Amino acid sequence: MLYRLLSFGSDFREIKLDCERMFKVISKMAGKEFYLISGRDIKQGSSMEKFGKLSPEYAEVVSKLEIHPDDLSAIGVSDGETIKISSAEGSVIGVAKSSTNVEPGMVFIAYGPWSSILSASYTHGTGMPDYKSVKVTVEKAAGEKVPTVEEVVKMMIK
Amino acid sequence: MVEVHTDVVCTFCGCLCDDIEIHVEDGKIVKAVNSCAISRAKFLGHEGNGHRKVKVSGSEVSVDDAIKKAAEILVNAENPVIYGLASTSNEAIRKSMELAEMVGAKIDNTSSVCHAPTLLAMQFVGDPKCTLGHVRNCADVLIFWGCNPTQAHPRHFDRYSANASGYFVPKGKDDKKVVFIDVRETRSTKKADLFIKVEPDRDVELAGALKALLKGKKLSKDTVAGVKVVDLEKLVEICKKARFVVTFFGLGLTQSRGKYLNIQAAIGLAREFNKHTKFHIIPMRGHYNVTGANAVMTWISGFGYGVDYSRGYPRYSPGEFSAVDALSDYADAALIIASDPVSNFPKKAVKRMAEMPLVLMDPHPNCTSLVSDVYIPVLTVGIETEGTAYRMDGVPLYARKVVDGPAGVLSDEEVLDRIMEEVKKLQG
Numbered sequence: 001m002l003y004r005l006l007s008f009g010s011d012f013r014e015i016k017l018d019c020e021r022m023f024k025v026i027s028k029m030a031g032k033e034f035y036l037i038s039g040r041d042i043k044q045g046s047s048m049e050k051f052g053k054l055s056p057e058y059a060e061v062v063s064k065l066e067i068h069p070d071d072l073s074a075i076g077v078s079d080g081e082t083i084k085i086s087s088a089e090g091s092v093i094g095v096a097k098s099s100t101n102v103e104p105g106m107v108f109i110a111y112g113p114w115s116s117i118l119s120a121s122y123t124h125g126t127g128m129p130d131y132k133s134v135k136v137t138v139e140k141a142a143g144e145k146v147p148t149v150e151e152v153v154k155m156m157i158k
Numbered sequence: 159m160v161e162v163h164t165d166v167v168c169t170f171c172g173c174l175c176d177d178i179e180i181h182v183e184d185g186k187i188v189k190a191v192n193s194c195a196i197s198r199a200k201f202l203g204h205e206g207n208g209h210r211k212v213k214v215s216g217s218e219v220s221v222d223d224a225i226k227k228a229a230e231i232l233v234n235a236e237n238p239v240i241y242g243l244a245s246t247s248n249e250a251i252r253k254s255m256e257l258a259e260m261v262g263a264k265i266d267n268t269s270s271v272c273h274a275p276t277l278l279a280m281q282f283v284g285d286p287k288c289t290l291g292h293v294r295n296c297a298d299v300l301i302f303w304g305c306n307p308t309q310a311h312p313r314h315f316d317r318y319s320a321n322a323s324g325y326f327v328p329k330g331k332d333d334k335k336v337v338f339i340d341v342r343e344t345r346s347t348k349k350a351d352l353f354i355k356v357e358p359d360r361d362v363e364l365a366g367a368l369k370a371l372l373k374g375k376k377l378s379k380d381t382v383a384g385v386k387v388v389d390l391e392k393l394v395e396i397c398k399k400a401r402f403v404v405t406f407f408g409l410g411l412t413q414s415r416g417k418y419l420n421i422q423a424a425i426g427l428a429r430e431f432n433k434h435t436k437f438h439i440i441p442m443r444g445h446y447n448v449t450g451a452n453a454v455m456t457w458i459s460g461f462g463y464g465v466d467y468s469r470g471y472p473r474y475s476p477g478e479f480s481a482v483d484a485l486s487d488y489a490d491a492a493l494i495i496a497s498d499p500v501s502n503f504p505k506k507a508v509k510r511m512a513e514m515p516l517v518l519m520d521p522h523p524n525c526t527s528l529v530s531d532v533y534i535p536v537l538t539v540g541i542e543t544e545g546t547a548y549r550m551d552g553v554p555l556y557a558r559k560v561v562d563g564p565a566g567v568l569s570d571e572e573v574l575d576r577i578m579e580e581v582k583k584l585q586g
Contacts, residue, residue, distance in 0.1 A: 035358055037341065039409065040310035040444075045170065045196035050203045053501060053524040089505050101343045106358070108342065113501050113525060121504040124417065126278060127270040127464050127480025129504050132414040133358050149501075153528050156505045157512035 034071070034107045036087070036118060036134040041110035053112075059149045062112030063092075066099040067138065077140055084141040087118040087134055092152060093144045107136060113152040160188070167557040168197040169245070169540030172443030172550035173290075173311050173318070180560050187541070187561055194312035201541060201560075206522045210535035210564055213527075221568060222576075224534050228493065229580030231515040231532070232261045235491030237468070241481040242497030242520075243455075244268040244448035246536075247545020247557070250570035251447075251454040254495055257574055260581050262468040264489065266481040267451035268444075268497055269463050274476065275412040276441045277452060277462045279421035286428040288404070288438040290317075290551045295324030296436075299400035301393075303339040303424060304361065304410020305442045308346040314442075319406070320349055326401070335396050339364070340410060352392060357384035359415035365423035368394065372430040398434045408442040443550035446540075450548035482507050491515045494526050495570060496536075501525035519573055536570050537563040545571075 043061045051057040065085060067077075077083055079098035084091055085107065092114050102108050109115050111131070118136060123129050147155070166178040180201060181189035190201040212224045232238050240263045243251050251267075258265035269277065293300075300319050307314040315321045323330035338350040341358045356364050360383035367382040371394045377387050397403050405427075411420040424439060431437035443449050452462040459465050459472035464480035466473045477483055481499065485492060485507040491514050500508050501524060512529040520527070521538040537543035542563030548554050568576075 037358070039306060042195055042309045042312055045310075046199040049170070049196060049199035052207060052209075052522055053498060054528070103342055103355075106342060111502060116502055116508065117505050119504040121482055121486040121506040123477050123480065123483055125477030126417050127266070127274050127476040127482060128413060128417050129271065129482055130413070130415070131271070132410070149525060150528060153500060153508070153525050156500075156508045157529060 034105055034136050036107045036136045037132050038109050038111035038115040044110040054149050062110045063094045063114050063146050064097050065094040066097045066102050066108040068102050068104045069098045070104050072098055082141045082144045084139045085136050087136045089120050090117045092117050093141055093146050117156050163560050167540055167555050169446045169557050170196050170200050171311050173314055174446055174549035174555050175313055176555050182561055204538050204541045209523045213533045224532050225576045226580050228517040228532050229577050231491050233584045237489050238263040238491040239484050239489045240265040240493045242495040243451040244445035245496035246570045247539045248450045248454050249545050251451055253574035255458045257578055259467045264466045264479045264484045266464050269448050269452055270480045272444050273412055273441050274463050275418035276421050278418035279425055282422050283425045286438055287440050287551055293404050294318050294322045296326050296402040297404040298327055299335045299403040301337045301405040303407040305408025306344045306346045354385050354389055361411055361420045362416050362423045369430050400435050403435055403437045405439040406442050447547035453548055485511055493517045495519045498524040498526050534573055535567050537567055543569040
């Protein structure tokens with residue numbers, strides 16, 4: 001907490017007029033909001049080709065949420081535990097994976113139905129939605145069932 | 159007896175590796191040599207799990223009945239969308255364009271949610287690519303910006319870039335410097351000689367700082383976009399001493415805030431870099447023929463994605479005719495070809511797709527087939543049927559057939575021809 005207070009001071013000098021960035025810093029300190037980055041994973045590709053997009057093997061890859069261990073401990077979640085991830089568009093249960101490859105404040109997911117349910121459709125006139133840096137919150141959801149691919153699709157269309 | 163097919167083209171990612179060796183025994187693929195894990199899974203798993211059945215409204219039907227239903231859906235729609243295309247052949251994409259014109263559809267390909275911002279940027283600043291052969295033989299500095307090749311293009315390092323040896327770089331990785339620019343560490347960044355961790359959504363600032371340093375300006379700050387200026391100065395020095403610098407960039411730039419502005423800034427560096435050394439920049443295209451989809455759409459309509467034929471002539475408007483926008487807002491029917499938008503599109507588009515008449519043509523059932531009214535399985539290009547594809551650098555390669563597909567399953571081209579015959583009958 002002290003580190004966060006000290007870094008807030010140096011952050012504050014840079015973000016005087018940028019209200020959006022101010023919100024992000026405050027949210028990071030409060031441990032409430034994360035950036036969601038989606039991308040590829042080699043197992044996403046191989047499971048999709050070997051077992052198909054509707055398989056539990058594919059679901060296991062694209063429901064995994066890589067989060068920094070400091071963030072996991074701040075929200076009281078263990079590696080491998082189920083968590084609920086939510087955005088302004090929707091929410092879904094995934095599985096936390098502790099990783100120092102992501103920065104604190106960041107969540108990484110292999111793209112698929114789990115990232116799609118969290119994404120907004122506005123494309124800023126380009127055709128491309130905001131798939132990276134989606135604002136999300138993460139909560140404990142220990143013991144909750146991770147949905148199948150078919151169940152996530154049903155959640156999107158209801 | 160085992161037949162060995164050499165120089166087979168893999169049809170998964172934009173690397174379009176054409177050195178695959180496929181062993182076939184009794185008409186079945188039993189081994190794939192030189193393949194990455196994804197390619198091996200595709201070749202060995204191409205038959206699927208027995209779910210390649212033609213269906214209308216969930217019931218098995220003949221392919222002729224499904225084709226008739228697909229044609230009815232397209233003819234009866236006021237705002238049909240044809241989408242996908244990046245995982246089929248150029249020959250099939252041409253027919254898709256013909257069908258779009260016949261039914262007055264919007265037609266779009268998967269670059270819409272991948273490298274369309276790159277196309278937009280190139281319309282502003284140009285396209286300074288070179289071939290991957292050029293990269294392999296000449297590049298002594300490689301910059302990977304917002305991409306993760308070990309996960310998305312697994313053989314890229316070995317076949318074309320960081321580890322590949324070539325005419326002017328005979329010692330391979332020992333003759334090269336590899337730089338990574340990304341918001342996080344990945345398995346790919348562990349291969350970097352220099353790793354620049356940039357803050358999310360701040361690549362335009364980083365590019366601006368690099369441009370200033372290349373012009374010999376002194377920056378008034380110690381850090382830009384979360385990166386120490388001394389590291390940027392290191393990168394500039396590495397490049398100035400290089401003979402041939404190639405930058406590969408991916409969805410880290412196209413999908414984050416700024417979109418085409420990020421790419422415009424990155425490509426815009428070419429002019430400055432080329433004052434000091436040879437510099438090229440190449441997009442890491444995801445699907446094996448998304449480059450072909452852009453090329454075919456461009457040479458037929460003049461535009462690479464987001465095209466509309468509702469007035470009988472092609473019009474271009476990203477954000478209006480592009481698939482996510484059309485499907486989220488006003489489209490009332492869709493034909494999805496070689497793609498899975500129900501898996502990868504935002505929720506609003508997926509919800510509307512489930513509510514509208516939807517036709518899917520794809521080798522295997524996927525998330526879109528869960529909600530489609532018509533599912534027509536088709537042959538896999540590069541395994542069960544042949545066709546032309548364009549690699550990420552624009553080089554065309556012909557993907558040959560290696561084995562027969564399941565009995566009764568047609569190619570995309572054959573299905574599209576038959577749909578057009580039915581459309582002509584319905585339109586009178």
